[in-house]
Amino acid sequence: MTDSTTRSETEEQRSRALEATLTLVARSGYQATTIAAVAKEAGLSESFILWHFRNKDRLFAEALEYSYRKRRSTSPSWSEVVPPEKRAVALRHNALGLTPPSAEGTEYRTFGLMLGLESRPVQPTARLRFTEFRGRTLSAITSWWDRSLRIEDAIERMAAAELLGNLTLSAVDGRFINSVFSELDRDVTTDIIVAGLEGVATRLEERPSASLELPPAAARAVASLPPAGPTQHDETSTRIQILRAAESVASDIGIDSASIARICKKCGCSPTSIYWFFKDKDAIFEALIEFLHKDWNDTHPRASKVGTPWSDDPLLEMMAHSLWRYSGAANLMRISLMLFLHSEDTHTVTREECLRVRAELCREWQDSYSRMFPELQHDETLTHGVAMVHAAVSDGLFISQQIAGGNGSMTAYTWVLSEFMDAGIRSVLPTRGPEAS
Structure with a gap:
């Protein structure tokens, strides 16, 4: 056997290990x-794995890089110079063709987003590697926007480009993760996202300072939000303490890693106490999602429950409330998104509960947009597409915030998401007759 044959076999075995x-x-x-x-x-x-990769940390980091490099050869470079009048076409070509999570080469994104949502005390090398790769992509998209914006001042143009770069990558990541567990209309969601990004870009070209500070109308909408309400649960009860411990552990390292032993250690109770209330781990997490959902509705109720007037700028005020509400469910969202990224044959009961909560939230967004845009009331498919884009961008912005290590309110994006959705929805509304103009 020649040396070249041996090397070829070794590389094939390494690839099998990484796959x-x-x-x-x-x-x-x-x-x-x-x-x-x-x-x-x-x-x-x-022994082969340990000889070639030394340990689990290095193995996982190399697996993520292996998948990333496979995907990069077919990914857009964002290097072209695009005049403003051709931005929308270039956006569609570069980033917004729907890539199913099952497609070859998408594993690095699935794996990376899982790690990005976790909050471990010591970050795995694979997470650091994913953050590096994602940072390169974000930098390329930001530079692309910087070259295509019609803003003379270099500082204002770069601030606008950074905002649009983050929004673009958030839309891509969010739609990717939503395609794991939802049926997405590729054409409708692409049309809305492309038009939404172009709408925000045009607004920033007209008013570059909007990228540096919250516009007055958006600031008023955020200032009018109610404070978070009190929880309705007895936090001193053993059952609630177990659920809070499960929440803390699962939001840090995911449900798979959240063992009974870790939950016991977190809440300071014995396994016997846990099994008194829950028959097994699946029962804990099914109850946890239901508990977090109810607690969220108590502390951050739907707009219809708090009498939001929506008078001065209905869409802007709805968006402020929606983002305030989303921010109030950080652990519920984190745990759900991590679970959705896993294959469908794991934690099926808890997954179904997460899907039920997500479906209820989607209906909430559909109802809100139908009130804002009455034309949507006659097209259920289009209304669903609008709600899914709202979900995708909200999820993407949340993920971006988690990867960056932030935990503040998402209401800073109020005017951006309002402008984005307004432009996106208007681009897909049915053509009106002369009598409507």
Whole structure:
């Protein structure tokens, strides 16, 4: 056997190990994927894995980079110079063709977003690697916007480009993650997102200072938001303390890694106490999602429950309330999104509960937009598409905030998302007859 043949076989085995790692992480999460499981999945020995990758941390980092480099060869470079009048066409070409999570080369994004949503005390090398790769993409998109905006002042133009870069990547990430668990109309969502980004860009060209400070109308809408309400649960009860511990552990490292032992350690109770209230781990997390949903509705109620007037600028005020409400469910959103990124055959009962909560939230957004745009009331498919874009961008902005290590309110995006959705929706509304003009 020649040296070249040996090297070829070794590379093939390494690739099998990396592919197996990506498969198992998507199925079970970071913590639950072991070197032994990877070796079994790849049909290799554990000693081979350890010899070539040393440890789990390095194995996972190399698996993520392996998937990233496979995908990069077919990904847009965002390097072209695009005149403003051709931005929308270039946006559609560059970023917004829907790439299903099952497509080859998307594993790095699925894996990276899982790690990005976690909040471990010590960050795995794979998460740092994903943050680096995502940062490169964000930088390329920001530079693309900087070259295409009609803003003379360089500082204002870069501020606008950074805002649009973050919004663009958030829309792409958010639509990717929503396509995991929802049926998305590719054409409708693409039309809305492209027109929405172009609408925000045009607004920033007209008023560049909007990227540096919240416009007065948006500031008033945010200032008028109610304070968070009190929780209606007895936080001293053992059952609630167990659920709060499960919430804390799962939001940090995901449901797969949130063992009974970790929950016991967090709440300071014995396994017997947990099994008194819950028959198993699945029962804990099914109850947790239901608990967090009710608690969220108590502390950050829907607009219809607090008498929001929506008078001066209905869409702007609705958006402020929607983002305030979303910010109040950070752990519910984080746990749900991490679970959605896993394969569908894990934690099915908890997943179904998360999907039920998400469906209720989607209906809430559909109702809100139908009030803002009466034309939507006659097209259920279009209204669903609008709600899914709202979900995608909200999720994407939340993920971006989590990856950056922030935990503030998302209401800073009130005018941006309002302008984005207004422009996007108007681009897909049915053509009106002469009598409507």
